[in-house]
Amino acid sequence: MTNPPVGVPTCYRHPDRETWIRCQRCDTPICPDCMRDAAVGFQCPSCVAEGRKSVRQAKTAYGGVISANPGATSITLIGINVLVWIAIMASGYRDSRLTSWLSLHAASFCQDGDRVLITSRTACEAGFSATWVPGLDDGAWWQVLTASFTHVEPWHILMNMFALWSLGPVVERFLGRARFVALYLVAALGSAFAVYAFAGAYTETVGASGAIFGLLAASLVAAWRIGADLSVFRTTLILAVVISIVPGVSWQGHLGGFVAGGLAAGVLVLAPREQRTVVQVAGLGLIAAICLGGIALMMAGA
Incomplete structure (x- = not known):
């Protein structure tokens, strides 16, 4: 060279x-x-x-980076839900032990095939075909989030994923991707908190509807913040209430997700411009801590 x-x-x-x-x-x-x-x-x-x-990157009205494709995050969340559902279908459908491990339930139990036995762990593990399934009381903390990505019935996942696809891009458009994901997870924690507090100890709760109700609450809060006509939500809210009181549906999860999502949205849209991100992170962290701390306190007092 x-x-x-x-x-x-x-x-x-x-x-x-x-x-x-x-x-x-x-x-x-x-x-x-x-x-x-x-x-x-x-x-x-x-x-x-x-x-x-x-x-400078373009920002939403509440400090988030504007998403080039507001539907991408919802598609990712839908993909995770679908992958978990496929795994459940492949491992036994209604008899899948994966469901029991991922679903939210306060108390542990012994699973023997399609039978659920209320017995001690020692007695359960003495059986050749039985499996001990831990609940929140037994340290299965992952369930506070995994339950929101778990579905069994086809109609259940279809309804929830359609709702997520309808609401998710709307919320991400005005919050930005990071804040949208944070609100979604906080709503899921709020849903878990309410289920633990008000549902039966052995009730297995699954589904993304608690987090989705959080997105609905966020849409309401954002519409209120800009002075929009809230009457356009009337039909949606009535339908949400009707669905929540159908037998077999976790009204506790819906209510907890709605309240937590509404509080999280309030923090995000009302945070002052000065130190906005700090206030938002602290506020969402506080809500998450209340949910997790509340569960821990109830466990300690059980």
Whole structure:
């Protein structure tokens, strides 16, 4: 490899390459591999990187980064729910032990095939075919979130995923992706808290509806914040109440998710511009801590 003749400009990143092209911004010589298209001519990689730092990202009204595709996060959440459902279908459908491990239930129990036995762990594990399924009281804390990604019946997952696809992009559009996910998870925790507090100890609760009710509450709070006509939600709210009182449906999960989602949305949309992100993170963290702490306190007093 030979060096370029003396006096011939060379690329600032590749000194062995001569070039007569210069960056339109800093006038530095750049070779074809380092050329970056600009509005006029070309720029060097350094100027392009510097320019990106100086350009502020577009923000939503509540401080989040505007999502280029507001439906992407909802599709991801739907994908997780569908993958869990497929795993349940493949491992026994209604008899799948995976459901018992992922569903939310306060008390532990012994599962022997399709039978649920209320007995001690020692007696359960003495059986050859029985399996001890831990509940929240036995340290199965993962259930406070996994239950919101678990479904068994096809109609259940279809209804919830349709609702998530309808509401999710709307909420992400005005909150931004990170705040949308945070609110969704906080609503799921609120749903778990209410289920633990008000449902039977051996009741297995599954489904994303608690988190989805949180999205509904967030839509209401955001509409109220901008002074929109809340009467447009009348039919949706009536339908939500009717669904919640249907036998077999967890009204506790729906109520807990709705309240937690509404509180989380209130924190996000009412946070002052000064230190907005700090206030939002602290507020959502407090709601999550109340939900988890409430469960822990009830467990300690049981």
